[in-house]
Amino acid sequence: MSKKIIDEVIDILEDKKYTYTMIEYPEHNRKSVDIVLNSKEPTLIRVSEDKITKEEISDLKKIAVSTLTASLVVTNEEEEDIVSVKADNVFAISPEGFKKVINGEKIFLYRTRGGIFIKIRNYILKHKREEMGYSIGDVAKFLGVSRKAIYDYEKGDSDVSLEVAEKLIDLFGDDIIGDVIWDSIKSKKEILEEGVAEFSPENFKAKLIYKLKESGLNALSLKLTAADLIVKDSDNNRYLVTIENKDYNKSMKKFYEAKKLASYTKSELVIIIRTSKMLKECEDLGYKTYEENDIHSLIDEIKGSNGRQG
Numbered sequence: 001m002s003k004k005i006i007d008e009v010i011d012i013l014e015d016k017k018y019t020y021t022m023i024e025y026p027e028h029n030r031k032s033v034d035i036v037l038n039s040k041e042p043t044l045i046r047v048s049e050d051k052i053t054k055e056e057i058s059d060l061k062k063i064a065v066s067t068l069t070a071s072l073v074v075t076n077e078e079e080e081d082i083v084s085v086k087a088d089n090v091f092a093i094s095p096e097g098f099k100k101v102i103n104g105e106k107i108f109l110y111r112t113r114g115g116i117f118i119k120i121r122n123y124i125l126k127h128k129r130e131e132m133g134y135s136i137g138d139v140a141k142f143l144g145v146s147r148k149a150i151y152d153y154e155k156g157d158s159d160v161s162l163e164v165a166e167k168l169i170d171l172f173g174d175d176i177i178g179d180v181i182w183d184s185i186k187s188k189k190e191i192l193e194e195g196v197a198e199f200s201p202e203n204f205k206a207k208l209i210y211k212l213k214e215s216g217l218n219a220l221s222l223k224l225t226a227a228d229l230i231v232k233d234s235d236n237n238r239y240l241v242t243i244e245n246k247d248y249n250k251s252m253k254k255f256y257e258a259k260k261l262a263s264y265t266k267s268e269l270v271i272i273i274r275t276s277k278m279l280k281e282c283e284d285l286g287y288k289t290y291e292e293n294d295i296h297s298l299i300d301e302i303k304g305s306n307g308r309q310g
Contacts (some may be wrong), residue, residue, distance in 0.1 A: 052073050055179060
């Protein structure tokens with residue numbers, strides 16, 4: 001992690017008196033979450049001057065989509081006023097751009113492999129078009145695009161080029177321009193785990209995912225943070241599941257950091273215990289615990305049946 005960038009990010013948060021917590025697990029390896037910001041919408045922050053890995057992006061996407069939050073990758077590789085969209089709800093931004101976000105300024109330019117686009121508020125476009133008596137064909141002709149493009153704009157399936165954005169502002173005003181980050185996370189999205197291993201008695205995590213999915217629960221695997229799984233029930237209640245490691249001290253650190261992550265993302269923490277010594281320790285600390293041979297009770301708990309509070 002770049003000390004320079006992390007210090008800059010913390011200075012920005014401190015200046016605005018934001019409440020945040022540092023996630024300090026794993027300690028000596030790459031991790032997907034450095035900071036969780038407690039705001040109206042909890043925000044995950046990854047700080048890096050290196051190229052972010054696919055596994056980091058995958059973790060950030062899964063947590064952000066499951067919790068309807070944003071994941072921000074703060075890096076010197078981005079331009080000040082342009083966000084790069086890395087995945088659903090995952091945005092790379094410069095330290096200067098991050099400061100603008102924290103200050104409440106709108107970031108409307110974003111980059112994808114297809115080019116640079118401007119975020120528009122599709123619901124305002126549709127409302128203003130109808131209010132002003134324009135047909136879809138009228139607007140398409142004015143903008144020089146197809147009728148299908150207008151349908152896509154109004155459904156939120158497509159944003160616009162700089163040239164089209166200027167024409168939209170001339171026609172409907174600048175409040176039609178949206179915010180890349182906050183307007184992108186308002187619609188509910190769902191993701192499913194891909195490439196989940198088949199049932200494997202040797203791999204407890206794979207076995208757990210298999211059993212959870214077999215019971216109709218959405219379970220997503222995390223690799224580079226303190227939680228091992230995100231699980232959602234049919235009512236969209238969220239659970240962060242953390243599995244005991246072989247090393248006692250690392251496990252206790254992992255549980256503590258997972259508790260912070262769960263608290264800030266408004267999720268419930270569940271710990272899977274694999275040794276009797278750790279079971280007693282965790283119960284004394286008030287963690288909700290299940291033994292590894294008691295997966296069915298965990299599933300009952302998540303699905304709203306019996307469970308026990310440690």
